[in-house]
Amino acid sequence: MNAPMPETPLAESAAPAASAAADAAPLNLLIAAPRGFCAGVDRAIEIVEKALERYGAPVYVRHEIVHNKYVVEGLEAKGAIFIEELDEVPDDAPVVFSAHGVPKSVPAEAKRRKLLYVDATCPLVSKVHRQAERQIEKGRHIIFVGHEGHPEVIGTMGQVEPGQMTLVETIEDVDKLPFDSDEPLSYLTQTTLSVDDTREVIEALEWRYPNIEGPKAEDICYATSNRQAAVKEIAQDCDFVLVIGAPNSSNSLRLVEVAERLGTPSKLIQRASEIDPAWLEGVTTLGITAGASAPEILVREVVEALGRMRPIAEETITAAEEKMVFKLPRQLTE
Structure with a gap:
């Protein structure tokens, strides 16, 4: 598109x-x-455009729909309003969640307020969210490889209860992990990481924790x-x-x-x-x-x-x- x-x-x-x-x-x-x-970015932008067609302007968008100023300004010109949190959305207005994904608390709050919301989370990010839920159901603590503060990381870590997922960015972070080698662990990764850097971090995890469980296919999209x-x-x-x-x-x-x-x-x-x-x-x-x-x-x-x-x-x-x-x-x- x-x-x-x-x-x-x-x-x-x-x-x-x-x-x-x-x-x-x-x-x-x-x-x-x-x-x-x-494909995920194409879909997210089209979701905002379709929401504007269906519901009329304004349509609120929680965070930048994708990280690009030109795209954001183009959607603003069509009637999108970008906000940081749901409390900025009027009760009768539609809201779209960005492609990076959101913590579970966000749609829960939208439902509580009976807001009309559309989730534009990239399906490949949603796949990681489902993997996180399954690993917790299996009783495993999750080591998440990603960049602290990135919206995708915040959204993925928000799929589980606090304390059930630990973030690492580097091999040095892996060395500092407090878990014993035989503890039930799994790992997942942010979808937009460096393939080479992430491979090194995963190798360090697998060396230190031989029984750690990873996804069947890599999470990097x-x-x-x-x-x-x-x-x-x-x-x-x-x-x-x-x-x-x-x-x-x-x-x-x-x-x-x-x-x-x-x-x-x-x-x-x-x-x-x-x-x-x-x-x-x-x-x-x-x-x-x-x-x-x-x-x-x-x-x-x-x-x-x-x-x-x-x-x-x-x-x-x-x-x-x-x-x-x-x-x-x-x-x-x-």
């Missing part, structure tokens, strides 16, 4: 800039695929894994990598880390206007990718801006094909 389109034009071209670009050294662009929107694999494909042939995404987007930050782990300098930008020409000094091949909540229109904005700085040649490097589609909640389709 198309991203929301606020009434703000892409950066304007000018004849002097085009002339300067023609005289500059050529710049090869390696554009990663897949990049940008994943297909889109996160594919975008990291695509960055690995281009980074080895690039002098520099630009990642388009928000500074509070976990999967976007991980893309920067993946490139830099391979020895390629990388920067996170939200819009083309943030490109520092100094980054391009001595660069002949530039990689471009976008986090899972960044729309393709921002990728094209960046490419067009670069074209005004240097003569460019584009090549798309494909690491995987994605065909995943998630259904909308029944209340918006019936």
